[in-house]
Amino acid sequence: MKTRKKDINLRELFRQKLEYAEVIPDAAVKSNLMRRVARKEFLRFNPARLNIYYIGGILITGITAAVILFSGARNSDIINPLNNQDKLNKTDTSSYIEVRAVQPIRTKPGISNVIHNELIRSTKVSPLPVKSESEVSKVVESHQRVTSFPTSLRNSFSKNGLFNEAMPDKKKLQTGFEPEAFLIEPHDSAGCAPLKIRFHNKSTSFDSCRWTFGDGGYSDQRDPEWIFDVEGEYKVVLEVINHAGKDIISTASVTVHPRPQAHFEIALEKTGTPNDEIRFLNYSTNAVRFKWDFGDGSASEIFEPSHIYTKFGNYNVRLVALSDWGCSDSVTVFNALSGSQYFINFPNAFIPNAQGPSGGYYSLKSDEAAQVFHPSYSGVSDYQLKIFSKLGIQIFESNDINLGWDGYNYGQLCEPGVYIWKVRVKFRNGEPFIKMGDVTLLKK
């Protein structure tokens, strides 16, 4: 009764004195606050006031305008590279022909009727040493394979002499595109991550080349090998610079499918005795089809099958997970029915958080610093943990396996030293288990 009265007195005292007490803040607090408000206001979108969004918008507009102007200037460079073109014709015939040979693929029939006078003149004058017909058509042939151009169309091109004359060039100059060639072999590939591909640069003569693989990687080798670790669609770009200093850009696409991951657990209510139905829980990802091998000669293709073993024995259960694209992964659990999946183990030391009690709830991720004394376990159903001091006084008890000891007793950090623990467990197969041991509480 007495303490109750004291308590109320103390509470009343503080409540009456302090509940509506007023304290005058420093003048600096107000100016400081208003500065912070102004800063926050600046970062907040508000159409009525100058803020970061307006400034950002102005910057972006400015940069875009600059980029457009700049690229416009570059485009005009590309459209009139006639001098360059002459040089190219003399010096680097092989890659030039290759460029030409591919060009018809980009040309739509019909457009080629529009002919630019100047260009025709320039190409007629150019002393183009054309390769023999067979060589040219070989180049054409190889592109044919990649792009599966209809043969009839190709023949018509050949008849018109498109490959030997400057029609494609005209097309290129009209549209302002860089010449593009299919120089990458393989041109179109797909597979499961991690996907290893060796690329071949098919251009016959060049100064240097640069590969960019679309996943941030690049290479300067002629025929690089690249591994795509992450699923996705990638555009591989090959930039070839030939003797004339001319860029030829070529692209290829790579599709990397996700690799499935096989993972399962065995739902054992009891130890595996004959005629018990055992359920298999499937946690596989990225997979659509499954193949189970129960180790006793039977198999299943169900997502989560149940199986009855007729005899005692050691069975190795294997699961193969397959994805839509034929990628697969497998996992095998050896001796799946033995009791080895029931265990509970305790560490022999831990370091409590010196800054205050953590409450004792832990997760394997959050407790990397070993601040909570808790077991690693599997298949535990009932659980009781008691901690005693050296004098035999119980200082902690937990009936929840997720609640470990944080090293505090009534909010106070316990002395560093040795403590005794005792655990009573019932495993899921009904087996009781008692274990005792000691743990050292360490100081940080």
Added chain:
Amino acid sequence: MMSDRQIIELCAKHDRKAQQVLYDKYSHLLLGVCLRYASDKAEAEDILQDCFLKIFYNIKDFTGSGSFIGWLRKVAVNTAITHYHKNLKYRYHIEIEEYVSIETGVTSFEEDFFTSDELYKVLNELPTGYRTVFNLYAVEGYKHKEIAEMLGIDTNTSKSQYSRAKAVIRGKLEKLGKLKSSYSENS
């Protein structure tokens, strides 16, 4: 002079003037709240700033159903709790022995014997955990269960911290009381 309603409406539109009026009108009261949760005035003023930022940017959430002062106080208390969480890891616990064995024979305190400045000082000297729990329970009138949820601690921790806080406060007040009465006898 603007009414509360006008202030709220203008503050919701981020009117700089209204924010200043709001500050001038309520900062004294709210610093009174913040000071109870802080270990000194500078910290209390930090909390007060955060508290006003929260008020300015969330004032549109004030529905107008309860009292405005009550809402402001609640924001201040919540800010103080956020502050408590933020600073928890940087603050070392004070040796507990200092506080454990405090015996006290005083059963009641006269209301006007201590000034509020003195009470503030007593609170400021408490360890952060004690101070927060004591304030929430004794002054704000929350239940232990609610306090445990707010602070992320166990209900029992809240209770034990409160009772220890009481013991410490009682000890301090007693000491202070003796000091004061000896002064008044001497003079």
